[in-house]
Amino acid sequence: MSGPASEIMRPGPASRLLLAPLLLAALAACEPAGLAPAVPAAPPRDVAPPEPPVAEPGASTLAARAYYARVEANYLAQDLLRTDGGGADAPFTARDLAENFVHIAFYDEFSERGGRLVPQAVENRLHRWTEPVRVTVEFGASVPAAQRAADRAAIAGYVGRLSRITGLPMRMTARRANHTVLILNADERGAAAARIAMLAPGTGAAAVRSVTEMPPETYCTVFSFTTGGSAVYTRALTVIRGELPERLRLACIHEELAQSLGLVNDWPRARPSIFNDNEEFALLTRQDEMMLKMLYDPRLRPGMTLAEARPIVETMAAELMGGES
Template identity: 25%
Template sequence: MKSFVLFLALFSMLYTLPAAAVDPAVRWQQPEFILQAFKEVALRNEYSLQGRMVRRWNKPIRVWLDHQVPDAEVHTSLVNMHLKHLSEITGLSIKTVSRKQDANLIMVFTKQSLWKRQVSELFGKRAEKIVHGAVCMANFRVNGRHEIDQAAVIIPVDQARMHGKLVTCIVEEITQVMGLPNDSDKVFPSIFNDRTPETLLSGLDYLLLKLLYQPVLKPGMTEEQALPLLKKVISEWQSDGTIQSAHKIVKRGELYPLLGY
């Protein structure tokens, strides 16, 4: 009889464990996961040892588009849709300008044959070594207060189209120069994960952007200073439904219906 009771207890434990586990589809909504994702994407840098502190814009972003290939109108429209979305999420003023000297973010739409030269001119000679294997590229510069004050994005359009990633390049690279520079396989679903098919911002990406531009954060804050503040914000979002509704809210961006989302 004791053996039978023990068997029932073990059977009950085995078949109740899956119910207690977190559904992978909503794992990104767990507070601990969101916090870890922020650490990976905002406080690390895939091409530099710099990081582990908050870097973001503290002034309006003005974007100049350098069209070196056809379809300028299409590219401009796609960029403006995403800039509007980023502005709505972060609260920053983000607009295109007609003169290069008025811009602090330069976007170059070029072709593959000029790709390496453009990278060298905008990012420096050392950046040429990371061109191989990349479809498009972005970089930003911070001042002494760790505020982002200059950024550039380069998209070789023929190469991006060949890989089916023109829109992905526009969305990911502009979003990264907002202060989320790192790609990570640990962050899912996200445009910052090269192994996922995300083309547009996911609900998790929306939350990461909102976290980065929370008033409680300041550029230059260390990981130790920033994470306790963000943990409190995430807890509030869990209570008020922000986290649960993020995947719906993010789809208010103009690119989503355009791509059939």
């Protein structure tokens, strides 16, 4: 999710990388002199790392909190970041739904160029998950305890909603997660490269840099990964600024987790929708729910081209809209 006049950082083809098995770091223990060092037992692979104790935020995090509070207040003063899901003022037809789905599901928003992710809409095949999604959340040390509890609850509720909409099994877990949500303040993001490498080995330098050097106008980002040339997602990683106030954090949760399922692009004509850059809607809308249902309809399959899928997409859109054109 982006800021007032910017782009949302999201995975392009370079982000769909082959993932090696999850690596776990072992900590060396100090031993008394004269004794043979003990060999620590390796932690189980399916146990989440312990949550860090709350630390005092640094000056950069405090400044960022104040800045994003002003940004959110400015949005709200303009009646943006709506939570109503779209109403009579935002009508759409079956044709709108089909075209919006095509542009959001069959185009990548970002590509790698010169070692960085840059906006570039490129047609791609349909990508989605086929296995259950197991979501876990990790927080930076300076994220307050109350915010951790609120964000964890919001993500858990939203994961359940996404599962009901798509029919894809999704749940929160501390064991064997394949989608990790990192909520990090400025104090932690700059040092996040090692954790990203542990969670998703082989992540490209441009993707890592988009997190460690996240520009102020970028609020959050998500990367979904496939194995080799497959169109099936096997792992995802979401990074959200911990400095954001509540409405902006919720907007990031809604957009990035939904995009991790395969709605990868933004399309400025999509309304009502969170899949554009105008910040009108903060939370998943009625049309967004329809697009998620279409994405996981068994009539579509991972790897389909736009030409193959378009007639099916138009049929599904007409069905969801009750035959309205």
